[in-house]
Amino acid sequence: MELTLQERAAKIKVVxxxxxxxxxxxxxxxxxxxxKEDGSVAAVEVKGFSAHDGLGMGIGRIAGLRFGIITKRSSDTVAVRMRDLKVEFIHQGSQQKMEAIRSIMAEADVALDEICYVGDDIIDLPPMRAVGLAVATWNAREQVKAASHYVTPSAGGHGAGRDTIDLILDAKGVLLESMEEYLRQAGTAGDIGHGVQ
Structure with missing residues (x-):
């Protein structure tokens, strides 16, 4: 029997x-x-991240969620931001994303149906087809939206991560209490790091 979106979301332990x-x-x-010494041009890669997503991870951790990333690119900027957000499972330079998913399953001791994967392009289809909750961002390619259980109302980089976290916590029935606990701990929770050191 096909699970509802709420039933899928309620099972999630790792996003x-x-x-x-x-x-x-x-x-x-x-x-x-x-x-550079070889005459080529050196460059720094810059990206923008949504503060809403970061705060959502802090709220999610209070509720017991764990977080990871899998990205094909490797970037110092991503490493800094993930350290800042205290993301637990970091896989950069991952061409085969299911290998990283299997690694996260082993490290977190979770099953596929306890993992949510959020993607936007076709490289994300293998994990999205395998996990318990597949989420596509509002700006995702149509093939990715078609493979998802949920499409976020916000675009990537503009709160899509937070939309996903809110969905999961709401399905678990702990969204409001987790937000209130986050506010109670504000300034003491240690949920956000200091970025560049």
Whole structure:
């Protein structure tokens, strides 16, 4: 029997995000920083992240959710932001995203139906087809939306992560109490790091 969206969301223990187009708006900015020894141009990659998503992860952790990312690209900017948000499972440079999903399953001791994956492009289809809750961002490719159980009302980089977390916590019946507990702990929860050190 097919599970409802609420039933799927209520089972989730780990939320895994793609990065570009999900936790960011998908735009990549490169700022030249000079020449390398080989004569090529060195550059810093810059991305923008939504503060709503970060706060949502803090609220989600209070409710017992765990978080991860799987991204094809490797970026120091992503490493800094994920450290800032205290994301537990970080897989950068992952061409085969199901390998990373299996690694997260083993490390977190969870089953596929206890994982939510949030994606926006076709590279995200293998994990989306396998996990318990597949979420597509509002700005996702149509093929990805078709494979999802839920499409966020917000675009990637503009609160799609928070939409997903709110959906899961609401399905578990703990959204409002988790928000209130977050507010009670504000300033002491240690949910957000300090980014660049």
């Amino acid at each position: 895994v995000f793609d990065v570009d187009g999900v936790l960011t708006d998908g735009m990549l900015y490169f700022i030249p920083t000079g020449k």
